[in-house]
Amino acid sequence: MATDTAPSLSEQYLLDKDGKSDVGSKPVDLSKEESAEEAPTAAIEVKTEEPAAAQESTGTTPAAAEESIETTPAASSESTEAAPASSEENNETAEEEKSGEGETSEEKPEIKLETAPADFRFPTTNQTRHCFTRYIEYHRCVAAKGEGAPECDKFAKYYRALCPGEWVERWNEQRENGTFPGPL
Amino acid sequence: MKFLEWLFLTISPCDAAEPWQLGSQDGATPMMQGIIDLHHDIFFFLILILVFVLRILVRALWHFHYQKNPIPQRIVHGTTIEILRTIFPSLIPMFIAIPSFALLYSMDEVVVDPAITIKAIGHQWYRTYEYSDYNSSDEQSLTFDSYMIPEDDLELGQSRLLEVDNRVIVPAKTHLRIIVTSADVLHSWAVPSLGVKCDAVPGRLNQISIWVQREGVFYGQCSEICGTNHAFTQAVSRKDYGSRVSNQLIPQTEEA
Numbered sequence: 001m002a003t004d005t006a007p008s009l010s011e012q013y014l015l016d017k018d019g020k021s022d023v024g025s026k027p028v029d030l031s032k033e034e035s036a037e038e039a040p041t042a043a044i045e046v047k048t049e050e051p052a053a054a055q056e057s058t059g060t061t062p063a064a065a066e067e068s069i070e071t072t073p074a075a076s077s078e079s080t081e082a083a084p085a086s087s088e089e090n091n092e093t094a095e096e097e098k099s100g101e102g103e104t105s106e107e108k109p110e111i112k113l114e115t116a117p118a119d120f121r122f123p124t125t126n127q128t129r130h131c132f133t134r135y136i137e138y139h140r141c142v143a144a145k146g147e148g149a150p151e152c153d154k155f156a157k158y159y160r161a162l163c164p165g166e167w168v169e170r171w172n173e174q175r176e177n178g179t180f181p182g183p184l
Numbered sequence: 185m186k187f188l189e190w191l192f193l194t195i196s197p198c199d200a201a202e203p204w205q206l207g208s209q210d211g212a213t214p215m216m217q218g219i220i221d222l223h224h225d226i227f228f229f230l231i232l233i234l235v236f237v238l239r240i241l242v243r244a245l246w247h248f249h250y251q252k253n254p255i256p257q258r259i260v261h262g263t264t265i266e267i268l269r270t271i272f273p274s275l276i277p278m279f280i281a282i283p284s285f286a287l288l289y290s291m292d293e294v295v296v297d298p299a300i301t302i303k304a305i306g307h308q309w310y311r312t313y314e315y316s317d318y319n320s321s322d323e324q325s326l327t328f329d330s331y332m333i334p335e336d337d338l339e340l341g342q343s344r345l346l347e348v349d350n351r352v353i354v355p356a357k358t359h360l361r362i363i364v365t366s367a368d369v370l371h372s373w374a375v376p377s378l379g380v381k382c383d384a385v386p387g388r389l390n391q392i393s394i395w396v397q398r399e400g401v402f403y404g405q406c407s408e409i410c411g412t413n414h415a416f417t418q419a420v421s422r423k424d425y426g427s428r429v430s431n432q433l434i435p436q437t438e439e440a
Contacts, residue, residue, distance in 0.1 A: 115317045115361065117297040125292050125382075127363060127391040160319045161301040162389070164365060168322050 116158035134159035209377040216379030298361035306371030306384040346403040375404030
């Protein structure tokens, strides 16, 4: 897909709105981190932007902060091949940070606004097959690449964003019982 | 004091329906602004036509009188006027159709990649909302039920049949994808000031894209007859969406 390498349209849009809404500022910075090759400068950017929170996080749990700095260069180097996968990793590291920090992370949003992109196979209001296709794509990807392959994480993210939890549970059960009605 | 409370607290919800309301609620999305503009544009021509037709009608009734005009005119044929009154009225709907279709198709266009997906699942009689963009497994997602507050529990200033216990929180000025579906019968997710009405069909996912322009509390109700307690939802748009959601997510990640 074309959206894999370039920032998605919503991200581009958020770049313009950067100054006005603090919702937009966070994901934009993360996308900058991905695009920029030097991770240290990116880390400095984050610190300068919200110094109090950053200092707190380094003060309480230096291990978590170091972890994030260490993981970002790896992700940015990977981002040339597969941007969604690296962003997925970034998200995971962010979540790890959160669970590690606990009380400090409550003060500033640590969330990247990102969801399944618009898919031009499904340009209509009816998105039922979009969800189903993404679910199948994920499980075919896992079948091909093996469990926990980083390439498949984006499909997991997409189907989780699109499908109701109830449906996913039902399909998981059906797969276990071997009654899933789709090409896996 | 009591009077002031009554005056301000009853008027304050600007994005809810008010008593004896004639027009639409204030629009909060480009979609709703488009709808309101189209309505006003069409209404201008509608009133012109209304005045013209009423004039003809009243004039005809006025002059058709046994004393003033004992012998009525007996015109049964007029080619020119027949052509005119056939062609012209058929052109008017065509001119109305142009902006109308433009708006209609722009409303369900999937133009940009959304930043957030929110799933609204209809039940009898509540809504379940799922925010699952931040999941790392199938189980943990930010899910909550939104029930309407019953009439007896309402506090002063809250709107009857509109207030809910858990509001949906969305960020302003962000492209949102709302996936609407149902778990039992037909419902419809509708918020008038957002210009949104989407049927919730069991087994089908309907998508609507919205872009909320300002912060506020936006009220809506189920728009499909779905049973006795057929009223539902409310959406709130806020700037601090990120911190809200991460605050909600942290307890979950700690539990998991």
